[in-house]
Amino acid sequence: MEKKIMYSAVQPSGNLTIGNYVGTIRNWTRYQEEYDCFFAMADMHAITVRQDPADLRRRTLELAALYLACGVDPNKCALYVQSRIPQHAELCWVLNTLTYVGEMERMTQFKDKSAKHADNINMGLMDYPVLMAADILLYQSDLVPVGIDQTQHVEITRDIAVRFNNRYGETFRVPQALIQKQGAKIMSLQDPLKKMSKSDENLNASVFLSDDKDTIIRKFKRAVTDSDSRIVASAEKPGVTNLLTIYASFAGITVEEAEKQFEGRGYGEFKLAVGERVAETLAPVQAEQKRLLADKGYLASALQAGAERAYKAARKTLSKVHRKIGFYLGE
Ligand code: TRP
Numbered sequence: 001m002e003k004k005i006m007y008s009a010v011q012p013s014g015n016l017t018i019g020n021y022v023g024t025i026r027n028w029t030r031y032q033e034e035y036d037c038f039f040a041m042a043d044m045h046a047i048t049v050r051q052d053p054a055d056l057r058r059r060t061l062e063l064a065a066l067y068l069a070c071g072v073d074p075n076k077c078a079l080y081v082q083s084r085i086p087q088h089a090e091l092c093w094v095l096n097t098l099t100y101v102g103e104m105e106r107m108t109q110f111k112d113k114s115a116k117h118a119d120n121i122n123m124g125l126m127d128y129p130v131l132m133a134a135d136i137l138l139y140q141s142d143l144v145p146v147g148i149d150q151t152q153h154v155e156i157t158r159d160i161a162v163r164f165n166n167r168y169g170e171t172f173r174v175p176q177a178l179i180q181k182q183g184a185k186i187m188s189l190q191d192p193l194k195k196m197s198k199s200d201e202n203l204n205a206s207v208f209l210s211d212d213k214d215t216i217i218r219k220f221k222r223a224v225t226d227s228d229s230r231i232v233a234s235a236e237k238p239g240v241t242n243l244l245t246i247y248a249s250f251a252g253i254t255v256e257e258a259e260k261q262f263e264g265r266g267y268g269e270f271k272l273a274v275g276e277r278v279a280e281t282l283a284p285v286q287a288e289q290k291r292l293l294a295d296k297g298y299l300a301s302a303l304q305a306g307a308e309r310a311y312k313a314a315r316k317t318l319s320k321v322h323r324k325i326g327f328y329l330g331e
Helices: 018-034 053-069 087-096 101-105 108-116 123-138 148-168 213-221 238-251 255-262 267-293 296-325
Strands: 005-010 036-041 078-081 143-146 176-179
Touching (some): 018 238, 087 123, 101 108, 108 123, 123 148, 123 296, 148 176, 238 255, 255 267, 267 296
Parallel strands (some): 005 036
16 A cells, blocks of 8 residues: 655744654654655745745754754665745746735734844745745655644635635645644743744743753753642643643653653642653753764755655646646646
């Protein structure tokens, strides 16, 4: 039986947090064994907000090295940089003609980002979900593992795919979002009602994958909990719930098991244990990422192999699309 096709991408903007690690990156290693995977560094999405060029390039490589350090194997999946495959932009253009301005204006992320970057509400920011649809549909993807905040984008991708198929005939596979149940949503350590974000102004709110052990432990020690000292997950205790979720995700156990493990313990001991667990898990990944970043030749060849594989698949879909919509293809 043919393997299902999986697509995912991450933006090389800002520092990645443990939320990204738990929600996406770590699972890619598992998925590459099961599916035919395309994993991209979404630099074209990243430029919808202002980026310093040198930082963007450096982060793109850091991100690639991070995936490889986490065990993503360039021989098993196509790990590539989005902008190197021109078909993403080309398909985006076609899909734009099947997408309504009104529905883009109503997208949650567009509204949030417009508020945050009020001085730069550019066309790309509004078109972001269509580019994402192009990413996914270009590879005839079946599955799209994403964090919960991206599910609306996968929904619109499905709508666009169905619209295209209805108008021009069966062309795209209609993909499905694959939402991580546990640890899909890691919240801010300072305001546990808010998602942990790579761009939080409060530096104690987010734990970055690049943080060293002391920093990680310090941030967990300062994490917001509440006055009642029971270590249980509940809606009234979002801070404690978040710490339990993080611990469970890093220890590979359920939240209930984590609750049992910390029953009767104090907050101080609990927070230290969470911090140590996270630091211990990240240490080998950080060391491997550093080693890979020093080996630029290897990184370049891994990304080249990924781009070649992606290019082949992308070209096939785009030719089909151009044929269906009636573009002149030459003789
Ligand atoms: N928008 C996604 C994010 O910020 C990244 C992304 C770009 C993506 N293209 C994608 C995710 C296609 C899944 C599929 O997390």
